[in-house]
Amino acid sequence: MGHMEAGCLDAKPSFHQAADGLGANMGNVIEMCGISKAFGSTQANDGVDFACRAGEVLCLLGENGAGKTTLMKILYGMYRPDAGTISLDGERVSIKSPRDAIRRGIQMVHQHFMLVGPLSVTDNVMIGKEVKSHGLYDRKAAAEKVRALSGEYGLKVPPEKLVRELSVGEQQRVEIIKALYQGARVLILDEPTAVLTPQEVEELFDVINRLRESGKSVIMITHKLKETMAISDRVYVMRQGRMVGQRKTGETSIDELSEMMVGHQVARADRVDSEPGEVILRMEHVALKRKDGGEPLRDVTLEVRRGEILGICGVEGNGQMELAGVLTATAPGWRGEIWYKGKPIRHTPTAGLLAGGISCIQADRQRDGIAMSLDVPHNLMMGYQQTGIFRKHGLLVDWKKIQAASAGVMEEYDVRPPEPRRALGEFSGGNQQKFVVGREMMRRPDLMIAAHPTRGVDIQATAFIHGRLLDLKAQGAGVLLITADLDELLQLSDRVAVIYDGRIVGCKKAGEYQLMELGRLMGGGQSDA
Amino acid sequence: MDTVISILNSTLRLTTPIAYVTLGAVVLEKSGLNALSMEGVMLSGAFGAVLGSWATGSAWFGVLAAMGCAILVSLLRSYLAIAHQANQTVSGVGLNILAGGATAMLVKVIWGMDGRSDQVVALGDWTIPYVADIPVVGKLLGQQNPLVYLLVPIALWMILLLNKTAFGLRVAAAGEHPEVLSSLGLRVSRYRYLSTILSGALSGLGGAYLSIGQLSFFNQDMTSGRGFMALAACVFGGWRVGGALAGSLLFGFANALQLRLQTTVRYTQFVQMIPYVVTLVVLSGFIKRANAAPAAGGKPYQEQE
Numbered sequence: 117m118g119h120m121e122a123g124c125l126d127a128k129p130s131f132h133q134a135a136d137g138l139g140a141n142m143g144n145v146i147e148m149c150g151i152s153k154a155f156g157s158t159q160a161n162d163g164v165d166f167a168c169r170a171g172e173v174l175c176l177l178g179e180n181g182a183g184k185t186t187l188m189k190i191l192y193g194m195y196r197p198d199a200g201t202i203s204l205d206g207e208r209v210s211i212k213s214p215r216d217a218i219r220r221g222i223q224m225v226h227q228h229f230m231l232v233g234p235l236s237v238t239d240n241v242m243i244g245k246e247v248k249s250h251g252l253y254d255r256k257a258a259a260e261k262v263r264a265l266s267g268e269y270g271l272k273v274p275p276e277k278l279v280r281e282l283s284v285g286e287q288q289r290v291e292i293i294k295a296l297y298q299g300a301r302v303l304i305l306d307e308p309t310a311v312l313t314p315q316e317v318e319e320l321f322d323v324i325n326r327l328r329e330s331g332k333s334v335i336m337i338t339h340k341l342k343e344t345m346a347i348s349d350r351v352y353v354m355r356q357g358r359m360v361g362q363r364k365t366g367e368t369s370i371d372e373l374s375e376m377m378v379g380h381q382v383a384r385a386d387r388v389d390s391e392p393g394e395v396i397l398r399m400e401h402v403a404l405k406r407k408d409g410g411e412p413l414r415d416v417t418l419e420v421r422r423g424e425i426l427g428i429c430g431v432e433g434n435g436q437m438e439l440a441g442v443l444t445a446t447a448p449g450w451r452g453e454i455w456y457k458g459k460p461i462r463h464t465p466t467a468g469l470l471a472g473g474i475s476c477i478q479a480d481r482q483r484d485g486i487a488m489s490l491d492v493p494h495n496l497m498m499g500y501q502q503t504g505i506f507r508k509h510g511l512l513v514d515w516k517k518i519q520a521a522s523a524g525v526m527e528e529y530d531v532r533p534p535e536p537r538r539a540l541g542e543f544s545g546g547n548q549q550k551f552v553v554g555r556e557m558m559r560r561p562d563l564m565i566a567a568h569p570t571r572g573v574d575i576q577a578t579a580f581i582h583g584r585l586l587d588l589k590a591q592g593a594g595v596l597l598i599t600a601d602l603d604e605l606l607q608l609s610d611r612v613a614v615i616y617d618g619r620i621v622g623c624k625k626a627g628e629y630q631l632m633e634l635g636r637l638m639g640g641g642q643s644d645a
Numbered sequence: 646m647d648t649v650i651s652i653l654n655s656t657l658r659l660t661t662p663i664a665y666v667t668l669g670a671v672v673l674e675k676s677g678l679n680a681l682s683m684e685g686v687m688l689s690g691a692f693g694a695v696l697g698s699w700a701t702g703s704a705w706f707g708v709l710a711a712m713g714c715a716i717l718v719s720l721l722r723s724y725l726a727i728a729h730q731a732n733q734t735v736s737g738v739g740l741n742i743l744a745g746g747a748t749a750m751l752v753k754v755i756w757g758m759d760g761r762s763d764q765v766v767a768l769g770d771w772t773i774p775y776v777a778d779i780p781v782v783g784k785l786l787g788q789q790n791p792l793v794y795l796l797v798p799i800a801l802w803m804i805l806l807l808n809k810t811a812f813g814l815r816v817a818a819a820g821e822h823p824e825v826l827s828s829l830g831l832r833v834s835r836y837r838y839l840s841t842i843l844s845g846a847l848s849g850l851g852g853a854y855l856s857i858g859q860l861s862f863f864n865q866d867m868t869s870g871r872g873f874m875a876l877a878a879c880v881f882g883g884w885r886v887g888g889a890l891a892g893s894l895l896f897g898f899a900n901a902l903q904l905r906l907q908t909t910v911r912y913t914q915f916v917q918m919i920p921y922v923v924t925l926v927v928l929s930g931f932i933k934r935a936n937a938a939p940a941a942g943g944k945p946y947q948e949q950e
Contacts, residue, residue, distance in 0.1 A: 193830075213830050214827070214828055214829065214830040215829070215830020215831070216830070217830075218829065218830055224828075226828065230822070230824055230825045230828040230829075231822070231825065232817065232818050232821045232822045232825055233821065233822070233940070234817075234821055234937070234940075235814070235817060235818070235821070239814055239817075240825075242811075242814065243814055243815060243818050243825060243826070243829060243831075244815075244826075244829040244830070244831055246811035246814060248811065251810075252805070252809045252810055253809055253810050253811050253813070253814060255809075298829070
């Protein structure tokens with residue numbers, strides 16, 4: 117027990133000294149030693165060691181289900197470890213609850229924000245540690261504190277505004293301010309860039325740099341290698357519940373990290389140039405007005421051919437979602453002309469479009485793509501109710517067939533755990549996404565609308581999904597790819613159309629764009645040409 | 646002129662019980678528990694008031710007993726909803742039926758009568774010196790039941806509590822997004838139970854006004870839908886104290902109008918429907934509301950460890 121008290125990191129000096137060269141636990145704010153945690157039969161963490169110094173930005177890298185979030189939730193007191201010890205500033209502690217963790221200066225910004233929409237920014241920051249005068253909650257003084265923190269770290273947010281009126285990026289800033297206000301020395305960010313636009317990622321990284329300068333420790337849970345390389349000082353890599361290793365960011369490469377993460381090299385699916393076929397979808401001057409007067413689509417003219425992937429590029433909220441809505445007949449009332457396979461589709465309902473071979477991977481999968489409380493077979497059937505393929509005697513549902521198909525999709529798309537009886541809500545986001553992609557691919561569509569097809573999905577599954585989309589193209593289907601991930605867009609698309617404020621402001625071959633030009637067009641600027 | 650004053654006067658009297666229960670509904674709903682049980686809680690309050698007054702001979706003890714009874718009954722329902730994640734609609738409606746049956750039975754057991762208690766000491770009116778002498782205003786505000794007067798400071802206190810204190814902020818968070826409180830290490834159930842107690846106390850006052858304020862006995866099912874009107878008034882008022890009071894005033898006025906028209910119209914049944922029609926209209930959302938219901942309202946919440 118003796119050497120455990122002194123810090124387990126002494127026991128394996130070679131492992132950790134590689135990182136700092138100073139000697140094992142010098143200046144470590146946090147040391148976690150031999151942490152194990154099982155959920156049922158799944159070993160989420162298995163003897164994991166982890167350490168973090170003051171003023172250090174760490175990335176905790178791993179695929180979905182590698183155990184990164186579990187480890188951090190243990191540090192944050194949301195789970196109790198089955199085995200292992202945690203030390204803060206070299207002193208053994210037991211963190212029983214988030215309240216405990218907060219008191220000790222550990223804060224976590226969750227993937228799903230812990231913010232109250234109808235309350236103001238100030239109120240949200242204050243909950244649990246309200247500024248008081250004369251026993252009453254003093255909103256004015258509180259707003260001043262928020263303003264001060266906001267200025268100090270470059271976190272721009274209006275304190276008086278209601279949180280529900282803020283963009284996702286702004287909400288994240290509120291979360292960080294909240295964490296700082298509650299007294300964070302160690303800030304854990306769970307997949308912070310998953311929901312951000314490229315510009316917002318830049319701003320977040322500026323904030324993280326300022327936090328580092330002020331001596332705070334930042335632990336970022338992520339599976340994005342580029343961002344890891346861009347922001348971190350040191351990287352921990354986890355795989356299947358174990359800590360695979362750690363590297364100084366300056367001394368490693370994306371390839372090495374990727375191999376550590378996955379356990380073997382990952383083949384990237386790249387575009388194969390091919391001669392596109394006939395036009396399958398044509399939109400001319402399509403516009404959409406909302407009831408509240410907003411005009412998400414103003415003038416969209418584009419065509420998708422068989423055997424090509426048309427990428428739609430734009431900052432989120434410039435009409436991409438409505439574009440998908442119009443093409444799935446879920447956003448009624450549009451003006452203009454749309455032809456699919458040469459026929460106008462103004463009065464075709466969603467079911468007709470599905471039957472005609474249009475599939476859609478919805479951007480907001482939990483709202484539009486799946487029913488969280490239903491199990492896999494029920495979700496699999498969605499969109500197939502009108503067809504005969506899952507029926508017997510022409511009328512009754514053939515559950516055996518659906519179950520077989522569910523098992524098939526889960527196996528092919530590696531949806532884990534492979535238990536079809538579970539409700540979709542019990543799967544992680546990445547696994548939900550894989551399921552949705554599998555279901556939509558099963559339709560063998562002629563036109564696939566893929567909105568953020570790899571959102572929340574790990575590297576291997578991303579490569580797999582990319583491969584499927586390219587297969588679809590090779591089989592002669594048209595693909596409309598809507599994504600906020602520029603790398604993905606340029607990697608897969610034959611042509612790229614830029615959407616800004618509901619208009620297509622540019623459209624040419626993917627290879628003909630400069631990255632800067634794309635960025636400018638996305639921001640409403642002019643094309644080079 | 647006399648007609649107007651008499652309608653206003655009865656509006657004030659009829660608003661008061663609904664207003665207390667509406668305040669109770671606001672705080673309960675804000676904390677994330679739905680207020681479908683207000684009818685039963687109010688009825689228990691009305692019964693408790695008579696019981697307390699009968700047992701001690703003091704109307705003010707009756708008021709205390711009303712609050713106590715209503716708190717106990719509210720806690721029972723909240724316990725089912727919080728600790729056992731009972732469906733709130735079912736437990737709320739169930740509680741209303743239970744309260745109706747239990748009070749009727751207790752009346753029979755205690756006073757040996759069907760549906761009505763003995764006469765007990767009622768709350769005497771307060772007369773405000775000088776104000777009572779002012780013409781018109783004096784008739785309205787000069788002499789009223791103490792609970793009518795008490796409504797004003799209590800409502801002001803509620804506004805302060807919900808909008809200007811840490812407690813109010815946390816209650817709002819419990820009703821909108823309970824996970825936020827959990828993630829900060831605060832217990833959601835604590836704020837929901839405290840809201841329940843407050844809501845019970847307020848509804849008890851409303852019930853006491855019915856039985857020992859306006860009358861001096863308990864009558865079976867004497868709340869006759871006022872608990873639901875309070876829920877409607879709470880919705881009408883956008884889950885805010887001020888709005889909720891305005892909503893109660895609407896129902897008080899509808900009731901007063903109904904009483905008045907009964908004497909002049911032939912088909913009184915239709916006139917008696919007025920307050921209930923107003924309830925339906927308000928609850929079915931014909932009136933555009935600026936505020937939405939608390940997002941987590943009525944949903945069971947499993948606290949983490």
